[in-house]
Structure formats: C-alpha cells, structure tokens
Amino acid sequence: MKTETVVLTGAAGRVGSALREPLRGRLRRLVSVDRAPLFSGGPNEEVRRADLSSVEDVASIVEGADAVVHLAGVPDEAPLPDLLEGNVLGTHHVLEAARRAGVGRVVLASSNRLTGFHPAGRTISADAPPRPDGLYGVSKVAVEALGRLYADKFGLQVVCLRIGSMELEPTSPRHLATWLSPRDCAGFVWAALTAPDVTFTAAYAVSANTRRFWELDERLGYRPLDDAEIYAGRFPGTAGHLSGDDPQGGDFAAADFTLRHLSGG
Numbered sequence: 001m002k003t004e005t006v007v008l009t010g011a012a013g014r015v016g017s018a019l020r021e022p023l024r025g026r027l028r029r030l031v032s033v034d035r036a037p038l039f040s041g042g043p044n045e046e047v048r049r050a051d052l053s054s055v056e057d058v059a060s061i062v063e064g065a066d067a068v069v070h071l072a073g074v075p076d077e078a079p080l081p082d083l084l085e086g087n088v089l090g091t092h093h094v095l096e097a098a099r100r101a102g103v104g105r106v107v108l109a110s111s112n113r114l115t116g117f118h119p120a121g122r123t124i125s126a127d128a129p130p131r132p133d134g135l136y137g138v139s140k141v142a143v144e145a146l147g148r149l150y151a152d153k154f155g156l157q158v159v160c161l162r163i164g165s166m167e168l169e170p171t172s173p174r175h176l177a178t179w180l181s182p183r184d185c186a187g188f189v190w191a192a193l194t195a196p197d198v199t200f201t202a203a204y205a206v207s208a209n210t211r212r213f214w215e216l217d218e219r220l221g222y223r224p225l226d227d228a229e230i231y232a233g234r235f236p237g238t239a240g241h242l243s244g245d246d247p248q249g250g251d252f253a254a255a256d257f258t259l260r261h262l263s264g265g
C-alpha cells in the first residue's frame with residue numbers, strides 16, 4: 001500500500017501538533033484538518049477547517065487519500081452524550097467516509113484509559129479485555145469496536161493506537177509508567193501507517209519506560225527510543241506509586257473523577 005497522501009484530523013490539538021512536522025517530512029501530501037484554525041507549515045501541507053459532524057463533511061476531505069490518522073475528539077472524561085458524539089459518532093463518520101472513498105488504512109486514536117482498571121502490578125498486552133477507568137475509556141472501547149467492524153466487514157485496514165500520556169516530558173508520577181514522548185508518538189504513528197499485512201490491530205503506544213505496564217506490539221515493528229526513568233528524580237518518594245492492585249488509571253479511576261460528569265452528581 002502506498003503512503004503518500006494522509007489526512008490528519010485533530011491536527012490543531014496536542015498530539016496533532018506534535019505529528020505535523022514529522023509527517024510533512026515523510027509524505028508527499030499532508031492534509032491537516034481541525035475545526036480550529038490552522039496555518040500550513042510547508043508546501044506539502046494543505047489545511048482544512050472542518051467539523052467532522054457528518055459523513056458528508058468528511059467525505060470530501062478524505063477523497064484521494066491513502067490513509068487517515070483520526071485524532072479529533074474529546075480527549076478526556078466528559079458527560080457520556082459528549083463522548084458519544086465526539087468520539088463514537090465522529091469515528092463512525094471517518095470510517096464510513098473512508099470506506100466510501102476507498103481509503104486503504106485508518107489509524108484511530110484510542111487510549112490507555114480503555115484498560116485503566118487492570119492492576120498496575122501486571123503487565124498486560126493489547127489482547128487483555130477492556131476495563132475502562134471511566135466514561136472516556138468506554139467511548140474508546142466503542143471506537144475500537146467500530147474499527148474492528150470496518151476491518152472485518154469491509155476490509156478496511158485499521159490500526160487502533162492506545163496512546164499513553166503524550167507530553168514533552170513526564171509531569172506526574174504516573175507518567176513514569178505511561179509517558180509517550182513526541183518522537184516515539186511520531187514513530188508509532190508512522191509504523192501504524194506503513195506496517196505491512198495489517199487487517200486490524202490494537203496496540204499500546206508508549207515509550208520504552210522501565211515502569212510501563214503495557215506490552216509493546218511486535219506487529220507494528222516500532223521500538224520506542226525514550227524512557228521516562230531519566231525523569232524519576234523529579235518525583236521523589238514515588239517508587240511504589242501505582243503498584244500491586246492499584247488501577248493502572250491511577251486518579252482517573254477514582255469515583256469522583258467520573259461522578260462530576262454524571263447528571264445528578
């Protein structure tokens with residue numbers, strides 16, 4: 001499959017902003033899309049301002065693309081109707097538009113929070129059953145299920161990247177396990193776009209952190225370069241943080257984190 005023209009949704013966001021330059025460097029044409037304003041970063045980058053609120057909105061954008069990297073959505077805990085609209089319906093619009101346009105591959109932004117109730121003391125693979133740590137994680141279960149459906153039923157190639165915590169540098173003790181450096185993020189996304197023989201894959205995208213609790217996926221073939229451990233000195237006294245039966249999601253798994261998004265409190 002050729003990878004020359006790629007559509008990047010959510011390009012103005014945190015992850016999208018970290019990906020635009022590396023993707024421009026490798027692609028013939030990058031189409032960066034967001035409902036927020038964007039300015040082109042080079043001659044091979046086209047920017048489009050659009051809200052992905054219907055299949056028709058997306059269809060004209062993905063026409064002629066080899067692949068789509070779909071990041072746009074609600075990136076954290078929120079009321080379920082917002083997550084269903086932003087993440088589940090938004091993903092459906094992208095997959096259906098890609099199917100209609102004959103796009104070969106779609107990379108979906110999934111999240112580690114889909115498995116945040118697994119114990120931190122256990123290293124899990126992407127084959128472990130979902131144990132979402134909140135409503136946001138539930139929405140990503142549905143995102144991955146949509147991807148699986150479009151792969152099984154329509155032959156679309158789909159890679160779900162369960163992004164860890166993408167930050168310039170770790171900013172909390174949990175990040176010592178979950179950090180995804182920007183360069184490793186770009187490496188995982190490029191591998192997701194180009195790995196051969198993909199029908200459907202879900203894989204964690206996490207740096208080579210000494211304390212990580214997710215297995216790396218051999219199928220994508222990307223070996224992360226960074227390790228959050230070099231920042232461990234910034235978080236003294238946190239050696240036992242998230243261990244044993246503690247949920248991998250940490251504070252995200254606390255009841256209060258979700259209760260404030262439920263009507264009635």
Ligand SMILES: NC(=O)c1ccc[n+]([C@@H]2O[C@H](COP(=O)([O-])OP(=O)(O)OC[C@H]3O[C@@H](n4cnc5c(N)ncnc54)[C@H](O)[C@@H]3O)[C@@H](O)[C@H]2O)c1
Binds near residue numbers: 051072086164
């Ligand atoms: N940042 C992380 O560490 C992280 C971790 C796990 C998963 N993810 C996932 O990665 C993706 C990107 O996350 P982020 O942190 O960059 O979020 P972000 O909020 O910074 O960026 C999301 C972007 O999508 C755009 N957007 C949202 N809805 C849209 C719509 N309907 N139409 C057009 N544009 C729309 C927003 O304007 C924004 O620029 C999300 O799907 C998120 O769930 C991120």
